[in-house]
Amino acid sequence: MRLEVDITGKTFRSAAGGTHEVLAPVKFALQSGEVGVLIGPSGCGKSTMLRIILGLDRDFAGHVARPPEARIGMVFQEPRLLPWRSVEQNVRLAAPDVADAKLAELFRILELEAHRDHYPGELSLGLARRVALARAFAVEPDILVLDEPLASLDDALAGRLRDEIATLVASRPVMTLLVTHSLDDAVRLGDRLFFLSPRPARIVAEVPIGIPRDTRGEAEIAAIKASLAQRTQGDRTERDAS
Amino acid sequence: MQSPETEVLRLLSFALFLAIWWIAALLVGGAKLPSPPAVLQVMIAEAASGALFLHLGATLARVALAFTLAMSVGSAIGYLMGRIKLADRLGDPWLILLLNLPALVVIVLAYIWAGLTEAAAIAAIAINKLPTAIVTLREGTRALDRSLDEMASVFAMPRWRAFRHVVLPQLAPYIAASARSGLSLVWKIVLVAELLGRPNGVGFEIGVAFQLFDTPRLLAYSLTFAAVVLVIETLLVQPFEARANRWRPRAA
Numbered sequence: 001m002r003l004e005v006d007i008t009g010k011t012f013r014s015a016a017g018g019t020h021e022v023l024a025p026v027k028f029a030l031q032s033g034e035v036g037v038l039i040g041p042s043g044c045g046k047s048t049m050l051r052i053i054l055g056l057d058r059d060f061a062g063h064v065a066r067p068p069e070a071r072i073g074m075v076f077q078e079p080r081l082l083p084w085r086s087v088e089q090n091v092r093l094a095a096p097d098v099a100d101a102k103l104a105e106l107f108r109i110l111e112l113e114a115h116r117d118h119y120p121g122e123l124s125l126g127l128a129r130r131v132a133l134a135r136a137f138a139v140e141p142d143i144l145v146l147d148e149p150l151a152s153l154d155d156a157l158a159g160r161l162r163d164e165i166a167t168l169v170a171s172r173p174v175m176t177l178l179v180t181h182s183l184d185d186a187v188r189l190g191d192r193l194f195f196l197s198p199r200p201a202r203i204v205a206e207v208p209i210g211i212p213r214d215t216r217g218e219a220e221i222a223a224i225k226a227s228l229a230q231r232t233q234g235d236r237t238e239r240d241a242s
Numbered sequence: 243m244q245s246p247e248t249e250v251l252r253l254l255s256f257a258l259f260l261a262i263w264w265i266a267a268l269l270v271g272g273a274k275l276p277s278p279p280a281v282l283q284v285m286i287a288e289a290a291s292g293a294l295f296l297h298l299g300a301t302l303a304r305v306a307l308a309f310t311l312a313m314s315v316g317s318a319i320g321y322l323m324g325r326i327k328l329a330d331r332l333g334d335p336w337l338i339l340l341l342n343l344p345a346l347v348v349i350v351l352a353y354i355w356a357g358l359t360e361a362a363a364i365a366a367i368a369i370n371k372l373p374t375a376i377v378t379l380r381e382g383t384r385a386l387d388r389s390l391d392e393m394a395s396v397f398a399m400p401r402w403r404a405f406r407h408v409v410l411p412q413l414a415p416y417i418a419a420s421a422r423s424g425l426s427l428v429w430k431i432v433l434v435a436e437l438l439g440r441p442n443g444v445g446f447e448i449g450v451a452f453q454l455f456d457t458p459r460l461l462a463y464s465l466t467f468a469a470v471v472l473v474i475e476t477l478l479v480q481p482f483e484a485r486a487n488r489w490r491p492r493a494a
């Protein structure tokens with residue numbers, strides 16, 4: 001299973017008739033079992049790119065080849081839960097075939113057991129995000145798309161949730177596309193990192209990480225981050241010089 | 243639902259109404275305004291002969307049919323107009339026409355074109371309710387949260403499941419509001435339709451009472467009808483409306 005993205009451009013037209021170029025040509029491919037990470041400044045067009053890749057926005061130039069039968073699990077930037085359904089119903093409506101045992105395990109890993117019967121209005125943002133994660137994993141996706149799943153959570157919770165995502169991603173063969181601002185999250189979770197420019201987004205650097213995810217220790221992670229920092233530093237001085 | 247104080251106040255208010263009525267009846271005289279016991283007597287006599295229930299039943303059946311027809315057709319059209327731009331553009335002039343057509347005109351035309359039939363009466367009542375149902379549901383459909391539609395589409399929810407669990411709960415408050423306003427409209431129009439072209443029903447009886455200047459009979463029928471309307475509104479419509487808004491975090 002392979003995802004091929006070849007977007008040649010995306011422009012929003014405003015009601016006043018003006019245009020707003022959001023994506024420059026962007027081309028990459030992802031294999032099953034891989035975790036691709038999109039890293040870029042806020043507003044550069046990451047969520048727009050995800051909507052195009054998922055087929056929610058068809059008004060763009062270029063081509064996206066998505067395996068037609070692929071099951072998709074998505075964590076949107078906002079949790080997008082149904083406020084009139086309980087936590088458990090929210091998950092089951094997206095994943096009607098999920099086994100009780102599987103659901104129980106997901107709720108245990110994400111520490112949602114006490115909240116099964118709560119309604120989204122009663123949950124904190126952190127909890128709502130975890131419900132969105134549970135929903136995305138419950139469908140047993142072939143393609144998992146995570147749009148800043150750890151943003152605006154405190155560090156301790158973000159760290160725990162990141163480990164949970166790593167566990168869940170490792171537990172089955174799934175192609176993952178993660179959007180984040182955090183280099184730390186990217187290096188801990190990703191196999192291939194795509195650094196994006198400010199709007200209109202294009203890929204300024206594609207960095208594969210050689211060490212498999214499960215053998216990456218703190219020392220390796222620090223080393224990768226240091227080399228990446230050097231690299232972006234280098235880019236910046238280059239740009240400043242020109 | 244309501245505090246005991248409110249209940250007591252309501253009863254007091256009702257007692258005051260009866261008292262004023264009674265005093266006014268004594269001042270004006272029984273021919274123009276009969277006293278409460280006189281009206282009650284007619285009510286009991288009509289109930290005993292079965293006529294009261296026959297006419298009430300006929301009216302309620304017309305209300306139920308016309309209301310169901312207008313609500314289902316109106317909701318479907320309103321939903322389509324809210325979802326599809328072309329349907330909205332095509333339907334809008336018709337909607338404006340219907341909204342501005344006086345109820346009496348619709349009823350008279352229906353009787354002229356379709357004869358003094360049951361179908362004509364029910365269609366005329368339904369057509370009067372139709373445009374407001376359309377407008378309310380169109381507004382509700384326009385207010386639907388597109389981001390939840392996207393969620394349903396990404397997770398490949400089948401159409402019906404998405405409609406039932408994603409769309410319908412968002413429309414429920416609009417359906418409830420439309421049902422409530424629609425019912426109060428239908429109550430009024432059904433009497434006119436009966437007066438003009440039906441051989442039974444509360445409206446027909448009121449017409450007869452009017453021709454004979456039989457005020458006790460007129461009041462007996464209209465007050466019984468008002469009481470039935472009140473009971474249906476509090477026992478059926480209000481709980482439905484509360485249920486439709488239940489998940490909302492204490493909104494008005």
Ligand SMILES: Nc1ncnc2c1ncn2[C@@H]1O[C@H](COP(=O)(O)OP(=O)(O)O)[C@@H](O)[C@H]1O
Binds near residue numbers: 040
């Ligand atoms: N529906 C839209 N109409 C017009 N402009 C949009 C729309 N959606 C997003 N944008 C604009 O596109 C740019 C990229 O948005 P987005 O993809 O959400 O950024 P990111 O996810 O990288 O923070 C922003 O400048 C935003 O204002």
Ligand SMILES: [Mg+2]
Binds near residue numbers: 046
């Ligand atoms: Mg975004």
